[in-house]
Amino acid sequence: MRLHRPYFAVTAALAVSVLGITAFHHTDEGDVHPAHVRAEGAESSASTTGASVPPSAAPSQTVRSRPQLPSQLPGLGPKTLAHIPPGTRQVLVVTGTAKNAASSQAVLWRRVDGGWLRGEVWAAHNGYRGWTDRHYEGDLHSPIGVFGLTDAGGRLADPGTKLPYHRSGAFSVTGTGFEGEPLDGSFDYVVALNYNRQPGTSPMDGTKPLGASRGGGIWIHVDHGGPTHACISLSKAHMRQLLRALDPADHPVAVLGDAASLAH
Known part of the structure; x- marks a missing residue:
């Protein structure tokens, strides 16, 4: 049976790219933490096939929200x-x-x-x-x-x-x-x-x-x-x-x- 090579290559690249999607979860305090699952070489694979890496696949980092301080002193008119x-x-x-x-x-x-x-x-x-x-x-x-x-x-x-x-x-x-x-x-x-x-x-x-x-x-x-x-x-x-x-x-x-x- 003969495989159609271009179709196979694009399918494989998309599968690797999916592994780069970032999952987010919220703590009880409202902080947002990215949990990245990333396949090594996903970016190079995507670039060779023309597929773009989703923005959520950026390098892992912890995002901490700071408490919002009042801009004016509460209770004062x-x-x-x-x-x-x-x-x-x-x-x-x-x-x-x-x-x-x-x-x-x-x-x-x-x-x-x-x-x-x-x-x-x-x-x-x-x-x-x-x-x-x-x-x-x-x-x-x-x-x-x-x-x-x-x-x-x-x-x-x-x-x-x-x-x-x-x-x-x-x-x-x-x-x-x-x-x-x-x-x-x-x-x-x-x-x-x-x-x-x-x-x-x-x-x-x-x-x-x-x-x-x-x-x-x-x-x-x-x-x-x-x-x-x-x-x-x-x-x-x-x-x-x-x-x-x-x-x-x-x-x-x-x-x-x-x-x-x-x-x-």
């Missing part, structure tokens, strides 16, 4: 976002549970590859009477707004921050809070909020550009287990983490307020 300086790459967002509530949550966000990477969620306290967009001395509200974080200090030694750190025994405090909790150790670590103060000075500096009636000396400090006069408080462990994370090169700021106000 256009009015709030407009007050964050363009060069800022670290933002501590402290969100109150309600306008008149003294409990809140803090999250340190970091700018990475054009998006925002979220840190841990930390429990926090704020002013006894909640939040205000126009703070006055003694009103027991924390101010709503965006404030620079340029200076730190405390009664204890510097835990390793890149911010200027002023250690002093003057950061001692005694007495009890609004719920009878002891205040001892509340100022072991502090970060000054640039509200009515001169940036680049110790948190203890008393300069008040807006005048004494507008309050001042508002810090992020160690939590004592209850509401504050106007400050933001975090656990001692989280204060150490915050101090070690903040970097002046990233122009860090704090964004403070209740959820409804920050959404504007």
